[in-house]
Amino acid sequence: MIAQRLPNTAAIQSKGWLLAHKWLLARRFSQLTILALFMIGPWLDIWLVKGNLSSSLTLNTLPLTDPYVLLQSLFAGHSLEATAITGAAIVIIFYLLVGGRVYCSWVCPVNIITDFAHWLQQRFNIKAATSISRNYRYWLLAATLLLALTTGNMAWETVNPVAMVQRGLIFGMGMAWIVLFAIFLYDLLISRRGWCNHLCPVGAFYSLLGTHSPLRVRADAREQCDDCMDCFVVCPEQQVITPALKGEEKSIGPVITSANCTNCGRCIDVCAKNVFHFGLRLNNKIKHNKPKQNINNHTSHSTGAEAL
Amino acid sequence: MIQQSTSRLPDSASRRRFLVSSARTAGGAALAGLGIGLYSQQSVSLPAEALRPPGALAEHDFLSACVRCGMCVRDCPFDTLRLATLGDSVTIGTPYFTARDVPCEMCDDIPCVKACPSGALDHSLENIDDARMGLAVLLDEENCLNFQGLRCDVCYRVCPAINKAITLEHVSNIRSGKHAMFIPTVHSDHCTGCGKCERACVLDEVAIKVLPLNLAKGELGQHYRWGWKEKEKAGGSLVTPDTQHKYNLPKDQRYDYEGEGLIFDNEASNDSPFSSDPLSTLNQGMKEAP
Numbered sequence: 331m332i333a334q335r336l337p338n339t340a341a342i343q344s345k346g347w348l349l350a351h352k353w354l355l356a357r358r359f360s361q362l363t364i365l366a367l368f369m370i371g372p373w374l375d376i377w378l379v380k381g382n383l384s385s386s387l388t389l390n391t392l393p394l395t396d397p398y399v400l401l402q403s404l405f406a407g408h409s410l411e412a413t414a415i416t417g418a419a420i421v422i423i424f425y426l427l428v429g430g431r432v433y434c435s436w437v438c439p440v441n442i443i444t445d446f447a448h449w450l451q452q453r454f455n456i457k458a459a460t461s462i463s464r465n466y467r468y469w470l471l472a473a474t475l476l477l478a479l480t481t482g483n484m485a486w487e488t489v490n491p492v493a494m495v496q497r498g499l500i501f502g503m504g505m506a507w508i509v510l511f512a513i514f515l516y517d518l519l520i521s522r523r524g525w526c527n528h529l530c531p532v533g534a535f536y537s538l539l540g541t542h543s544p545l546r547v548r549a550d551a552r553e554q555c556d557d558c559m560d561c562f563v564v565c566p567e568q569q570v571i572t573p574a575l576k577g578e579e580k581s582i583g584p585v586i587t588s589a590n591c592t593n594c595g596r597c598i599d600v601c602a603k604n605v606f607h608f609g610l611r612l613n614n615k616i617k618h619n620k621p622k623q624n625i626n627n628h629t630s631h632s633t634g635a636e637a638l
Numbered sequence: 639m640i641q642q643s644t645s646r647l648p649d650s651a652s653r654r655r656f657l658v659s660s661a662r663t664a665g666g667a668a669l670a671g672l673g674i675g676l677y678s679q680q681s682v683s684l685p686a687e688a689l690r691p692p693g694a695l696a697e698h699d700f701l702s703a704c705v706r707c708g709m710c711v712r713d714c715p716f717d718t719l720r721l722a723t724l725g726d727s728v729t730i731g732t733p734y735f736t737a738r739d740v741p742c743e744m745c746d747d748i749p750c751v752k753a754c755p756s757g758a759l760d761h762s763l764e765n766i767d768d769a770r771m772g773l774a775v776l777l778d779e780e781n782c783l784n785f786q787g788l789r790c791d792v793c794y795r796v797c798p799a800i801n802k803a804i805t806l807e808h809v810s811n812i813r814s815g816k817h818a819m820f821i822p823t824v825h826s827d828h829c830t831g832c833g834k835c836e837r838a839c840v841l842d843e844v845a846i847k848v849l850p851l852n853l854a855k856g857e858l859g860q861h862y863r864w865g866w867k868e869k870e871k872a873g874g875s876l877v878t879p880d881t882q883h884k885y886n887l888p889k890d891q892r893y894d895y896e897g898e899g900l901i902f903d904n905e906a907s908n909d910s911p912f913s914s915d916p917l918s919t920l921n922q923g924m925k926e927a928p
Contacts, residue, residue: 463659
């Protein structure tokens with residue numbers, strides 16, 4: 331019943347528990363801190379941040395607005411106030427730099443639940459094999475914008491579970507627990523990593539936003555790889571690792587360039603051979619085949635193909 | 639020839655597979671989109687007892703603008719506003735208040751509007767008296783105490799625009815035959831829809847309710863004109879001029895159209911068989927009665 335070997339066993343042995351969970355802990359800390367900053371207002375009357383992830387005001391000065399919500403509003407035919415536009419611009423610049431799906435793995439509260447579902451699957455060897463195309467989310471993203479355009483209201487925001495859950499935690503859940511539980515069950519029993527990596531148009535939007543972000547995971551020490559497959563098991567978007575890790579013969583550089591990579595850093599944690607590390611997208615050249623040559627085939631080459 | 643066909647076959651097969659899977663994915667997304675669209679269309683009908691904060695755009699525009707951040711809720715000093723949650727009949731995540739529970743206190747500085755980052759609450763609203771959250775309507779005349787001739791007046795007293803948004807109109811009380819009734823009457827050019835009257839109504843079930851403007855207000859057909867207003871505007875009748883009614887009166891008698899009525903120029907010339915005092919006519923023959 332219980333899986334034979336958890337994917338971080340080797341890493342714990344070689345690096346110790348703490349280092350084998352470094353980025354995971356950092357991520358949970360980030361997710362919970364962001365949530366806490368919103369919640370200490372209503373709970374403890376300490377108002378550092380007001381609002382929610384759709385739009386917020388920090389320390390009464392810094393406005394932040396979800397650019398996806400802003401986009402839906404534009405499609406629905408409303409031109410937002412300057413405050414919202416400024417807020418969205420700040421958010422856009424941030425994710426352009428650090429990678430769009432950092433939103434998913436470092437901010438979004440639903441990720442904690444879907445990660446938990448995935449952890450249970452591994453722990454208890456639960457198969458959830460329904461396969462849905464990973465591109466479904468992009469089609470759904472297009473559908474939500476089309477809906478805003480045709481109905482004149484932000485139709486997606488009436489069902490958006492990500493906003494619903496985060497807003498619910500801060501302002502009162504109502505029946506949003508049901509939606510969260512449904513996503514949990516869906517991920518646990520029906521489709522592996524089904525919500526975040528196949529359906530969620532919010533993640534799809536942030537994927538596109540961070541297509542060219544400079545901050546990436548790199549597999550610079552890929553010749554060290556002993557094919558233990560631990561990184562593939564933990565990676566929420568497995569397909570993004572392959573070109574960077576195994577692409578040496580095909581002259582593919584060591585940078586994970588896919589916009590679908592969430593920069594969660596879990597592969598860095600579980601690799602006992604320290605193959606991965608966070609780095610910049612620049613200097614994505616092949617080390618061994620063409621050493622010390624001036625062919626800097628960075629960015630443009632591999633990004634476009636992987637992005638969608 | 640053979641080389642060509644073998645190299646093309648897997649190509650077209652994979653292309654077919656790609657097209658099929660793309661079509662399937664797109665179809666799935668379209669189906670989901672249709673579901674979301676239908677659901678959202680159903681969930682945008684605002685129940686009559688839910689009122690939007692001051693300065694809210696018209697409902698359809700409001701729903702295209704509101705980002706559901708809840709900052710108006712946070713900056714409301716009286717905890718009047720709520721964000722709708724899943725299961726409420728109000729569109730999820732949007733702010734509203736229920737006047738019977740907590741009415742709007744009409745803050746002079748309108749903090750909820752200032753807090754709105756999206757313009758769903760119109761920042762051009764600077765005087766709270768110009769807010770139109772709804773319109774109070776005295777719905778139940780059968781149970782309103784004032785309509786029974788009692789002096790309840792509570793809605794009138796609590797109104798922040800007393801004597802402007804709600805006035806008391808005097809009407810004779812037919813039941814008692816000698817008293818007046820003080821009828822609370824709402825005037826839309828002053829009522830902000832704050833809901834204080836609805837909150838204060840002493841009945842178990844309110845007689846006066848704030849309704850959204852589209853429910854509370856009637857509207858004249860576009861092509862109709864009020865004749866007397868057009869006449870005033872034009873400075874005279876726009877159609878055939880009014881003919882003055884002519885009475886064929888006996889000599890020395892005139893008719894005053896301004897309200898005086900029948901005027902006798904010469905009392906002596908009054909050769910009517912009836913006395914000028916109508917009572918003497920009515921009492922005719924009474925004195926002779928046994």
